[in-house]
Amino acid sequence: MIEIERLTKRFGPYTAVSNLSLTVNKGEVLGFLGPNGAGKSTTMKMVTGYLAATAGRVRVCGHDVETDELAAQAAIGYLPEGAPAYGDMTPRQFLAFIARVRGFAGAEARTRIDAAIGKTELEGVLDQPIETLSKGFKRRVGLAQAILHDPPVLIMDEPTDGLDPNQKFAVRGLIRGMAKEKAIIISTHLLEEVDAICTRAVIIDRGQIVADGTPAELLARSRYHDAVTIALPATIRADAVMKIKSLASVAATDVAISGDAVTITAFARKGALPIEDISTLAVREKWDVKELHAEAGRLDEVFRAITTHDAARTKTAAA
């Protein structure tokens, strides 16, 4: 539903987005990740028609954003960065304005506004000027505005920024609930969010895609993928580390001591699952195990590895 082809945006000498191609289908929730200034927001602004691309094209539901802008924009629900809204209006007035702009009138407008209000739980603040609302409510007003016309394509720039944990949970539930029927792009800094709602994660760095896969695939790139952490009494530390290291499924270990306990992290050899070996070992050796768990991997570590590794490489290339 969203087709981005070789999209490029230059601001003077600075290239914000470079030759980016991406297709998002119905049913996908794409998490757009990347360091600040990587080009996430710029890409979203081009998809929604706020910025004109320097080169490349974007099609939304078959409509070219450049030549058929209004049709494309009609198909998009967009939550811009910072969830801007007219501060002098109340949420009720603001949503009525959006409904009118989107071409709804009368009973249909009322039904749609009520549905959006219900989904974003805005009932309590409907008649307060938006500028007096808390950050969380402002964000939800922005969300309500984006989903009001039940668009086939949703683009949200940091939809849960500024929300408390309960609100985050609610908004994620809302996005998951809509996911089946729509193509959704969200940008976020929160890696746990990708895990929670995204079916696909794309990491961009300096305007280019550096990773694209399901959250599980990205996790598999982590050093911590299938790694096992075991906590034991510090007294048996040397013996335990040696025995764990000698296992065929373990590639390396990390040891940390806190008080009278030692925490050993065993990293998996590619394709191996050390959790079975280590639990068998612990039973055989009759270790006094305080903690034992396997990890799926750490997204933040993958994120850091991909985005900083890449930066170092470019630096070397430039030198």
Added chain:
Amino acid sequence: MKHVWPIFRREFGAYFATPLAYVFIVIFLFAMGAFTFYVGRFYDNNIADLQAFFSFHPWLYLFLVPAIAMRLWAEERRTGTMELLLTLPIPLWATVAGKYLAAWAFIAVALALTFPIWITVNYLGDPDNGVIVASYVGSLLMAGGYLAIGACISATTNNQVIAFVVTVVVCFLFAISGAPLVLDFFNAWAPLALVNAISSFSFLTHFQAISQGVIDLRDVIFFFSLIALFLTANVIVVDLKKSGG
């Protein structure tokens, strides 16, 4: 037109949602009154017309209209709502027109509220009401001209103070382009045709022509084409900013 209406409605409502409208209208009426009665010596003239009232309009508008125009786009840019507005499925011309018409309608409301002076002059004497109607029309057209210039300049910046100051200066040049201050500068070197063209841009000349009571089509066309010109420029400026960021 179906696109212009929601924008118009929101913008027009925004004036009255904040103290802006009330402050503006009070100052507008106060200034109109003060100039008419104290500077224009409305009573001392002993003539039942509103010449003293209308003659100050070009100068009052010079400051009051840019105050309305400066926020039109600069504020949207500063608060980020520009991004929301431009990603809604509305053609850009409709957004420009809706905003402009709302501001113009607001000035029309303020101008209409000067009606007591019309009643006063009719109570005191027997004025030529045709001339007064024509002057009101001319005054509104002139305000529309200033406003179009201001809207276009507001679109170039996210700083309202800059928008205000630049608009005042540009409007001032348009107002007096028939006066020696401007013409002497060109007289020395420019061909006569250009000097005449520049002097024909004078708001003062066109406004004074209308406020004589004769609504000459040429004067009306002048104001409408000037408004169209600056609104087109406004559309272009907003569009250019899309490519430049």
